Amino acid sequence: MVLLNDSCIEALRRYIEDRRSGFVFLQDFRKQKGCFTGSNGYWRGIWTDYSSPSRRHKKRRRTFGRVGIVPQEIAKARFERHLQNESLIRPPSGRPMCHVVIRDILENMGERAGLRRVGPHVLRRSFATHLYDHGASLEVIQQLLGHTFITTTIRYTRLSTGRLVTTYANCHPRDQMNA
Secondary structure, three states: OOOOOHHHHHHHHHHHOOOOOOOOOOOOOOOOOOEEEEEOOEEEEEEEEOOOOOOOOEEEEEEEEEOOOOOHHHHHHHHHHHHOOOOOOOOOOOOOOOHHHHHHHHHHHHHHOOOOOOOHHHHHHHHHHHHHHOOOOHHHHHHHHOOOOHHHHHHHOOOOHHHHHHHHHHHOHHHHHHO
């Protein structure tokens, strides 16, 4: 079971749009740009050809002139013109995103935000800790995370200093006598 707030539900609706079947999260592949380089005295272009219906996509290479005879700008323009006629977008696999892709997306987003070590596990742990800090019982968190044993859930919930101080103030008899 996954509980979502209104903003998450709206974001999912926008992402899914009119799809009525298939997987919820699909991997979006960007159009490749290929690689242009000077190698062994020649200007060469390298790209992956996705026009084949099989899963085996071929790396293609082509020479666009000799270094020293053809200027780099002209050779690169030839390469870019050539790529306009190639199939450069990987076709969708029809499979859901794997955990590695999701982890990579989260790590890239974390890096852009200036954070280190952001991944799915960190999100699960933060989710559990926030629920616990705002009063959710360990049994509820255990069910939401899908844990079999409560000891696993306890390891996921990190106590914040504020929660420790509040609990001490509310529960310890010596603190209550001073009030």
